Amino acid sequence: MPKQTFLNLEEGKRKQFVDAFLREFSIKTFDEASITEVVKLLGIAKGSVYQYFESKLDLFLFLLQECVAVKMKYVATIERKDYADFWMYFRDLYVYGVQFDEENPLQSHFLHNLVNNLNSPSTKELYKELEGQSVLAFEAMAKKEMELGLFRDDIPTQTIGFLLYKIGVSIQEEMEYSGAINPKESIQNNSPVYQGKQETLLKLVDQYIQLVKPAFDKQ
Amino acid sequence: MPKQTFLNLEEGKRKQFVDAFLREFSIKTFDEASITEVVKLLGIAKGSVYQYFESKLDLFLFLLQECVAVKMKYVATIERKDYADFWMYFRDLYVYGVQFDEENPLQSHFLHNLVNNLNSPSTKELYKELEGQSVLAFEAMAKKEMELGLFRDDIPTQTIGFLLYKIGVSIQEEMEYSGAINPKESIQNNSPVYQGKQETLLKLVDQYIQLVKPAFDKQ
DNA sequence: CAAAAAAATGACTACCTGGTCATATTAGTA
DNA sequence: TACTAATATGACCAGGTAGTCATTTTTTTG
Numbered sequence: 176m177p178k179q180t181f182l183n184l185e186e187g188k189r190k191q192f193v194d195a196f197l198r199e200f201s202i203k204t205f206d207e208a209s210i211t212e213v214v215k216l217l218g219i220a221k222g223s224v225y226q227y228f229e230s231k232l233d234l235f236l237f238l239l240q241e242c243v244a245v246k247m248k249y250v251a252t253i254e255r256k257d258y259a260d261f262w263m264y265f266r267d268l269y270v271y272g273v274q275f276d277e278e279n280p281l282q283s284h285f286l287h288n289l290v291n292n293l294n295s296p297s298t299k300e301l302y303k304e305l306e307g308q309s310v311l312a313f314e315a316m317a318k319k320e321m322e323l324g325l326f327r328d329d330i331p332t333q334t335i336g337f338l339l340y341k342i343g344v345s346i347q348e349e350m351e352y353s354g355a356i357n358p359k360e361s362i363q364n365n366s367p368v369y370q371g372k373q374e375t376l377l378k379l380v381d382q383y384i385q386l387v388k389p390a391f392d393k394q
Numbered sequence: 395m396p397k398q399t400f401l402n403l404e405e406g407k408r409k410q411f412v413d414a415f416l417r418e419f420s421i422k423t424f425d426e427a428s429i430t431e432v433v434k435l436l437g438i439a440k441g442s443v444y445q446y447f448e449s450k451l452d453l454f455l456f457l458l459q460e461c462v463a464v465k466m467k468y469v470a471t472i473e474r475k476d477y478a479d480f481w482m483y484f485r486d487l488y489v490y491g492v493q494f495d496e497e498n499p500l501q502s503h504f505l506h507n508l509v510n511n512l513n514s515p516s517t518k519e520l521y522k523e524l525e526g527q528s529v530l531a532f533e534a535m536a537k538k539e540m541e542l543g544l545f546r547d548d549i550p551t552q553t554i555g556f557l558l559y560k561i562g563v564s565i566q567e568e569m570e571y572s573g574a575i576n577p578k579e580s581i582q583n584n585s586p587v588y589q590g591k592q593e594t595l596l597k598l599v600d601q602y603i604q605l606v607k608p609a610f611d612k613q
Numbered sequence: 614c615a616a617a618a619a620a621a622t623g624a625c626t627a628c629c630t631g632g633t634c635a636t637a638t639t640a641g642t643a
Numbered sequence: 644t645a646c647t648a649a650t651a652t653g654a655c656c657a658g659g660t661a662g663t664c665a666t667t668t669t670t671t672t673g
């Protein structure tokens with residue numbers, strides 16, 4: 176977590192600092208991301224980074240926390256109980272995700288690149304931890320649906336949760352794979368990840384739902 | 395591709411060389427894999443590697459080609475047309491894959507770690523290329539099933555192919571995620587990836603099939 | 614304004630890598 | 644045996660990194 180020195184920083188300077196590193200971690204893996212380069216860009220001394228944070232990882236975790244907090248303000252406004260079925264809720268998560276993306280491009284890019292970023296050798300453990308948390312969250316959702324009699328219960332919740340998580344990742348990856356979005360490019364123009372492609376994304380989400388619904392729903 | 399010098403190498407020495415590098419690339423990413431360390435292990439000079447191959451990537455591609463060729467000898471013995479439906483064929487691919495794994499542990503480990511390995515910054519392009527090939531292969535399969543009237547045709551083949559590919563990857567990843575297998579450990583003991591866990595794998599495959607069948611099959 | 618506290622600095626360390634190449638060694642040949 | 648061709652060698656190069664810390668600069672305070 177940041178040291179006092181960082182918190183004392185003047186608002187504008189702190190924002191510049193944060194933004195520059197969000198950018199760097201959005202287009203590189205953790206290990207690739209170069210503190211040396213970012214400070215050069217910012218025009219500050221490398222030592223300053225270590226006056227503000229304990230280490231590269233410490234800085235990264237702070238940024239992650241911030242981004243997650245901001246995204247939560249968007250997606251946590253909706254609740255499963257307000258939807259007729261899981262898939263409507265699932266879809267709306269993307270609707271609110273897109274809004275988050277539009278209003279916080281940098282944070283969105285950071286989170287978009289997260290899975291890729293954490294594939295770095297030195298962050299394998301962190302990746303496993305976060306992946307585990309995600310899978311557990313999806314597992315819990317699935318469990319609830321089963322209890323409601325809406326999801327089939329002939330498959331272990333772990334497998335259901337794992338696949339649900341992977342489907343979420345797949346949607347994001349297919350958007351990039353198909354060339355619909357190009358994060359490395361859009362971040363250059365300060366554009367959101369899904370700039371002008373919000374409809375494309377939601378269409379793909381609908382497609383995925385249409386496709387996998389029969390797999391998860393109780394017949 | 396290897397230089398003549400490598401091909402002239404005495405059988406035993408070549409095997410030692412290949413095996414050592416298969417090991418290295420099986421437990422590390424491409425960028426992490428250290429030629430320096432492997433030659434130390436082999437007791438040869440680093441220069442020798444560059445007498446045999448043009449570059450690290452050249453060496454890697456040679457190993458990849460070899461492993462794929464060996465695996466093909468197993469899985470290419472079966473054909474879709476000899477099965478009543480896609481899923482029986484899909485399952486048998488794993489049955490033959492397990493046999494390949496038992497009889498060629500090192501090659502199997504190499505391929506098992508491939509996706510992870512290629513996530514390295516310097517192999518992003520290669521990864522995209524290979525992923526594209528895999529997706530296209532699955533897409534072609536799906537197309538055929540649609541033509542046979544066995545797969546639903548209300549979803550674009552690209553999405554079907556992409557998800558099918560991701561499901562294949564997921565099965566492998568869940569085996570590791572759940573702790574059923576531990577490649578880093580089993581490679582130490584010269585054990586196959588799925589040593590003693592073949593049944594567990596096939597059970598998971600069956601589970602996945604049971605789960606996703608309703609998503610892909612025409613009702 | 615002076616003293617003290619806070620913040621910024623950047624040269625430096627320790628460490629790692631892939632790849633090169635002139636030289637030495639070994640093997641093949643006549 | 645003597646000459647040649649093939650092979651093996653390892654010191655060395657260029658390039659990169661995260662992190663340190665004594666010193667200087669700036670800001671705050673009394």
